Amino acid sequence: MRIEDTAAIITGGASGLGEATARQFRKRGAQVTILDRDAKRGAAIADEIGATFAETDVTDEASVAAAIQTATKAMGQLTCAVNCAGIAIGEKTLGKSGPHPLDSFRRVIDINLAGSFNVARLAAAEIVRTTPQQDGLRGVIVNTASVAAFDGQKGQAAYAASKGAIASLSLPMARDLARDGIRVMAIAPGIIRTPMLAGLPAEVQDELAADVTCPKRLGDPAEYAALAQFIVECDYLNGEVIRLDGALRMR
Template sequence: MRLRDVQAIVTGGASGLGEATVRHIVENGGKAAIFDINDEKADRLMNELGKEQVLYMKTDVTNGGQVEDNTTKVADTFGNLNVLVNCAGVATPGKVISRKGPVDLSHFKKVIQVNLVGTFNAVRIAAANMKENEPNKDGERGVIVNTSSIAAFEGQIGQAAYSASKGGIASMTLPIAREFASFGVRVMAIAPGLFETPMFDTLPEAAKKSLGEMTPFPNRLGNPAEYAKLVESILTNPMLNGELIRLDGAIRMQPK
């Protein structure tokens, strides 16, 4: 699939990895719809890139009806939907047992709900839409790229909820890809390492530099544009299916 033929939904598309993906798709001739809840950032991005190629629909990814309605609107507006990139997520840390006692169960539920259930919600709705597309010469009707994390494999202390959510995304990649193979929709996952996203915005530059130096090579934080380039590689290579790709500069996280 060529980027100029892409008509995508990008969840969490107003900032970070999602924003970089929207930019990359649009700058290469494709169209992208932003599913996010940050009106200010999404509107600014839409106005910058052009309303003919970018849509913004305020969307809570955990809301089944909202995702379904907005997905239908995107397909109707673009005339087609052939790509979903799931970047929406939260990374609220919290030890299972702190000085105050066991963590409130609502903390765990929220992270799982947004990261894992929200991803699955967008997948099920988008795939049902893609299933009706005309196949290309390879029989492909669509591509789905979900965002896991290296925390799925080397979660640090305080990341139990986040690691569980991202591990779920990693684990469901293959069974969903196998199911969707019958109608020509590929499913992949990316596990980023330490990337310079809004999650690091509150940190001082010295702290960000220190985190970046944990990555063997390149010895820095990842650039969201590098995530977007991997999305492009996945979209354009039809043999990439049912797999998770680490994008981490060879980092392996320590316990804390």
């Protein structure tokens, strides 16, 4: 696949990793449709970079189906889906105020895991409509895991569970979609300077960066975007999770 021939939907494209990916893909000539719940910011970014925007709730089947229909109508086809939409909470299994609230645990799983699967399955149904290219390939799905999938910290039970499931999803989904010429990959970012982290005090950011092996800094969303582009263009990458963390191993 060539990035300039790619027609991609990017969830969570109104901020952080998703926004960086949308900007990178458009800069390299791909067609892009941003899917996000933030209609104001999503539409503004889409207008700025020459993309399409569709207000979307990734947990809702009808919402995602409508967004994919909008994307396909605007771009003429769909060959790539990048799942960046997600949330994180900090709650211990048993905290000072009692057990971890079940509702908040379910919400994280619903958005991070079920939402990603919802987008992936519906995107696959549209990607399969395209004409196979070299080696019978039609497209690629990129999901977002996290180093928390492997090195989850205290207070990350819900988040780590959701991202661990995303990591486990890559291989069976790749096998499921192999006959359709659709590859599936996952990126597991470490500590990335997203808007959420950027709002922390400088000393806290410095402490986080000090734990990274090399280079000793927070990751840049642009590095996630560059890796997502590489995955799109490297046809032999499939069914794998790539850590993007500067060799960070959280303790």
